[in-house]
Amino acid sequence: MERTFFTPKEARYPNNQSNGHYQLEMQSTNQPQSSHTSTSRSSDSGEPCGDGKWASKLLRECARAITEKDSAKIHHLLWMLNELASPYGDCDQKLASYFLQALFCKATESGQRCFKTLTSVAEKSHSFDSARKLILKFQEVSPWTTFGHVASNGAILEALEGESKLHIIDISDTLCTQWPTLLEALATRNDETPHLKLTVVVTASIVRSVMKEISQRMEKFARLMGVPFEFNVISGLNSLGELTKEALGVLEDEAIAVNCIGALRKIEVEERGDVVRMLRSLHPRVVTVVEEEADFSSFKNDFVKCFEECLRFYTLYFEMLEESFVPTSNERLMLERECSRSMVRVLACEDEKGHDGDCERRERGSQWSERLKEAFSPVGFSDDCVDDVKALLKRYRTGWSHVLTQGDDSSGIYLTWKDEAVVWASAWKP
Amino acid sequence: MADGAISHGFTQNQIAGSNPPPCCYFFPSSFMMANPEAEVIALSPKTLMATNRFLCEICGKGFQRDQNLQLHRRGHNLPWKLKQRTSKEVRKRVYVCPEKSCVHNHPSRALGDLTGIKKHFCRKHGEKKWKCEKCAKRYAVQSDCKAHSKTCGTREYKCDCGTIFSRRDSFITHRAFCDALAEETARVNAASNINNAAAAGNNVNYHVMGASLVPSMPPHLASIFKPVQGNHRIIDSTRPEHTLWMNQEVYTDPIISCSNPPPSDYQLSWVLGNKDASSDAEELASVTGVGSQLVSVPSLFSTQTLNVSHHTPSANMSATALLQKAAQIGATSSDPSFLGSFGVKCSSNQVQDGNKYCGLYGTSSISTGLGSDVESSVNDLSTLNQLQMYPSKRRHIQNEDCTTTGGQTRDFLGVG
Numbered sequence: 001m002e003r004t005f006f007t008p009k010e011a012r013y014p015n016n017q018s019n020g021h022y023q024l025e026m027q028s029t030n031q032p033q034s035s036h037t038s039t040s041r042s043s044d045s046g047e048p049c050g051d052g053k054w055a056s057k058l059l060r061e062c063a064r065a066i067t068e069k070d071s072a073k074i075h076h077l078l079w080m081l082n083e084l085a086s087p088y089g090d091c092d093q094k095l096a097s098y099f100l101q102a103l104f105c106k107a108t109e110s111g112q113r114c115f116k117t118l119t120s121v122a123e124k125s126h127s128f129d130s131a132r133k134l135i136l137k138f139q140e141v142s143p144w145t146t147f148g149h150v151a152s153n154g155a156i157l158e159a160l161e162g163e164s165k166l167h168i169i170d171i172s173d174t175l176c177t178q179w180p181t182l183l184e185a186l187a188t189r190n191d192e193t194p195h196l197k198l199t200v201v202v203t204a205s206i207v208r209s210v211m212k213e214i215s216q217r218m219e220k221f222a223r224l225m226g227v228p229f230e231f232n233v234i235s236g237l238n239s240l241g242e243l244t245k246e247a248l249g250v251l252e253d254e255a256i257a258v259n260c261i262g263a264l265r266k267i268e269v270e271e272r273g274d275v276v277r278m279l280r281s282l283h284p285r286v287v288t289v290v291e292e293e294a295d296f297s298s299f300k301n302d303f304v305k306c307f308e309e310c311l312r313f314y315t316l317y318f319e320m321l322e323e324s325f326v327p328t329s330n331e332r333l334m335l336e337r338e339c340s341r342s343m344v345r346v347l348a349c350e351d352e353k354g355h356d357g358d359c360e361r362r363e364r365g366s367q368w369s370e371r372l373k374e375a376f377s378p379v380g381f382s383d384d385c386v387d388d389v390k391a392l393l394k395r396y397r398t399g400w401s402h403v404l405t406q407g408d409d410s411s412g413i414y415l416t417w418k419d420e421a422v423v424w425a426s427a428w429k430p
Numbered sequence: 431m432a433d434g435a436i437s438h439g440f441t442q443n444q445i446a447g448s449n450p451p452p453c454c455y456f457f458p459s460s461f462m463m464a465n466p467e468a469e470v471i472a473l474s475p476k477t478l479m480a481t482n483r484f485l486c487e488i489c490g491k492g493f494q495r496d497q498n499l500q501l502h503r504r505g506h507n508l509p510w511k512l513k514q515r516t517s518k519e520v521r522k523r524v525y526v527c528p529e530k531s532c533v534h535n536h537p538s539r540a541l542g543d544l545t546g547i548k549k550h551f552c553r554k555h556g557e558k559k560w561k562c563e564k565c566a567k568r569y570a571v572q573s574d575c576k577a578h579s580k581t582c583g584t585r586e587y588k589c590d591c592g593t594i595f596s597r598r599d600s601f602i603t604h605r606a607f608c609d610a611l612a613e614e615t616a617r618v619n620a621a622s623n624i625n626n627a628a629a630a631g632n633n634v635n636y637h638v639m640g641a642s643l644v645p646s647m648p649p650h651l652a653s654i655f656k657p658v659q660g661n662h663r664i665i666d667s668t669r670p671e672h673t674l675w676m677n678q679e680v681y682t683d684p685i686i687s688c689s690n691p692p693p694s695d696y697q698l699s700w701v702l703g704n705k706d707a708s709s710d711a712e713e714l715a716s717v718t719g720v721g722s723q724l725v726s727v728p729s730l731f732s733t734q735t736l737n738v739s740h741h742t743p744s745a746n747m748s749a750t751a752l753l754q755k756a757a758q759i760g761a762t763s764s765d766p767s768f769l770g771s772f773g774v775k776c777s778s779n780q781v782q783d784g785n786k787y788c789g790l791y792g793t794s795s796i797s798t799g800l801g802s803d804v805e806s807s808v809n810d811l812s813t814l815n816q817l818q819m820y821p822s823k824r825r826h827i828q829n830e831d832c833t834t835t836g837g838q839t840r841d842f843l844g845v846g
Contacts, residue, residue: 136604139600150599177607384561387561392599
């Protein structure tokens with residue numbers, strides 16, 4: 001079995017490579033499953049998505065100029081970026097385009113307004129069909145989201161084994177795409193199919209509008225699977241901290257699992273401790289947490305450092321999208337636009353209380369682990385679960401691998417794209 | 431008897447007074463009815479799970495059978511002796527499952543085959559130690575796992591809407607959100623007065639093609655194959671349709687490979703298409719006369735030899751839709767589902783099968799898809815009339831609870 005030792009600390013800060021990327025330090029007995037040994041990231045090869053040769057340089061300079069309040073320089077750089085950028089071009093052009101928007105908002109202090117506009121535009125063009133198409137297509141071409149689903153489902157099934165009344169609290173915007181496979185597993189794995197209650201807590205406003213349709217589909221599907229099923233949706237919360245046991249409909253005789261996919265980052269940074277405590281108060285058997293591996297919260301007050309990290313992460317993400325989708329994919333375009341909203345939110349908006357779940361300040365797995373350890377202890381993923389993850393990654397294009405963590409710092413599994421950790425999945429128990 | 435085995439010493443005769451369960455007769459143990467003198471053996475779990483009980487005293491190598499050990503001992507120049515079959519008739523042995531809560535614990539449900547009881551015990555009560563490399567599916571019996579690995583990843587999953595998937599998980603996820611699911615449920619609700627069988631509305635939508643994972647299949651299995659018959663068995667309410675995905679489990683269940691050979695005069699193949707019907711399935715699926723009313727999966731089994739299910743690759747119309755069509759057409763067939771099973775069309779290359787039923791559709795079926803046959807049946811009353819011949823045969827089929835396996839006689843939802 002491959003056991004790779006990953007020390008998260010080393011990955012926390014960018015090293016001094018010119019393009020600001022960093023590598024995991026990995027000692028592995030076997031090569032990771034991906035066939036890519038490190039593709040040189042600072043070369044000037046004509047790779048499709050390049051390595052941010054011109055875009056990253058310009059963007060970084062612009063960020064610095066903004067911090068220094070050098071308006072001539074700011075204008076000059078914004079103008080240059082505007083000339084070269086395009087949301088329909090190659091990776092560099094796209095990154096330039098979307099980051100340009102965020103930097104412009106930062107420079108002009110119009111982030112809040114821009115974010116609202118972008119969000120409402122997205123909501124208007126959003127429908128059940130488009131959302132479904134988007135998420136399913138993404139899952140088909142990339143394990144970015146399915147990785148977390150498989151790992152979480154494995155941990156949940158194991159933790160709730162033998163229980164007859166299950167209650168899963170799903171705090172995510174995955175439109176319940178995680179649950180069909182779990183329902184199938186419940187129906188087939190056990191002799192006695194348990195009763196499943198699924199309570200979905202929706203954070204993004206865009207998702208709210210489609211939940212009605214989603215709930216119908218899920219109910220039908222559960223009937224098809226032969227799983228006794230109950231479905232509830234909770235939306236309209238200003239913050240996750242407002243959740244209570246009663247609001248969630250938690251009953252005494254239920255075995256609870258809390259599933260947080262990309263949910264914790266939606267909480268305002270100061271409230272995260274409270275939410276962890278609130279989750280603990282639900283007495284769950286297991287809490288599964290999946291987050292993207294990036295640190296947008298440590299440097300809230302250091303714009304340049306925060307920007308560097310954003311640039312690093314979204315460059316990786318855009319490159320991944322480019323390699324996963326066909327060039328003319330509309331879904332990819334929509335995902336990129338989603339990123340642009342996050343960029344504006346992180347870089348150009350002040351964090352204020354009362355924003356309904358649109359904070360995007362990610363933290364790394366090791367940081368989340370620190371928080372979660374206050375109330376929970378980590379549960380390792382079983383060998384079976386890791387095998388499931390391996391089998392999943394095999395079904396996608398090369399470039400994807402996984403890394404198990406050891407040691408006290410954090411626990412869980414990382415999904416890696418070209419040897420860079422991108423998604424972290426973990427399981428916790430009280 | 432090896433250590434750990436307990437021979438009850440009582441024979442079937444002693445329990446002859448008890449009524450065997452009604453579904454007993456299609457189990458392999460049904461021969462018990464003909465073998466009342468059989469000796470019932472109850473081996474312990476340890477013995478059943480032991481793989482290499484016969485050990486060589488020289489090198490410690492283990493063997494499953496004594497004969498193998500004896501032959502091995504020759505290599506050590508040890509005296510060896512192969513046991514001769516005793517001249518007197520050996521009493522037939524049947525084996526019960528040691529698990530008390532298990533259905534096969536009762537002597538009347540004993541299995542006749544030692545390997546069979548071992549596999550049953552492993553599958554049902556054992557730990558799943560074997561795993562498929564490609565998809566991480568777990569099995570308790572190594573041969574099951576091996577059998578699965580051979581076809582893992584080679585099969586395709588087809589949704590009602592026509593989309594094909596090579597990955598099971600994406601198929602499942604797609605299925606849950608597919609419009610075909612929503613539509614079908616709506617149709618089922620509308621058609622529920624037609625299907626007033628015990629099957630819940632959704633049960634009819636089965637795309638089920640496989641047996642359930644769990645070996646205690648048979649009663650359930652029987653129900654799957656007779657979705658709309660009044661005389662079908664009670665459907666296990668906890669898992670009526672999950673068998674949608676169960677194609678992979680099909681060959682793991684020994685019971686499913688029914689002991690009844692397909693009757694040679696059973697010309698069901700006209701319904702089912704031929705062995706290489708996967709191409710047919712695609713072609714048919716793409717020309718859906720009835721929109722989204724496609725039964726998924728059928729094509730999956732075309733490569734299976736132990737295909738229990740049925741589905742004829744070309745049977746892309748769901749039972750519900752066919753029933754509706756039948757009702758509309760005003761078919762006089764007393765057995766609407768039977769008609770439904772005819773919805774499948776023989777594609778042109780099946781004409782060469784020499785299957786006499788194929789000829790019915792031969793000319794009209796060439797380019798049209800599955801659904802169109804039924805749809806156009808309004809114009810094709812002659813075909814319908816000919817179909818009237820079949821009900822009797824169909825009823826004959828129904829009496830056999832076991833579906834046939836093999837490429838020739840794939841079943842479609844209830845056509846025995």
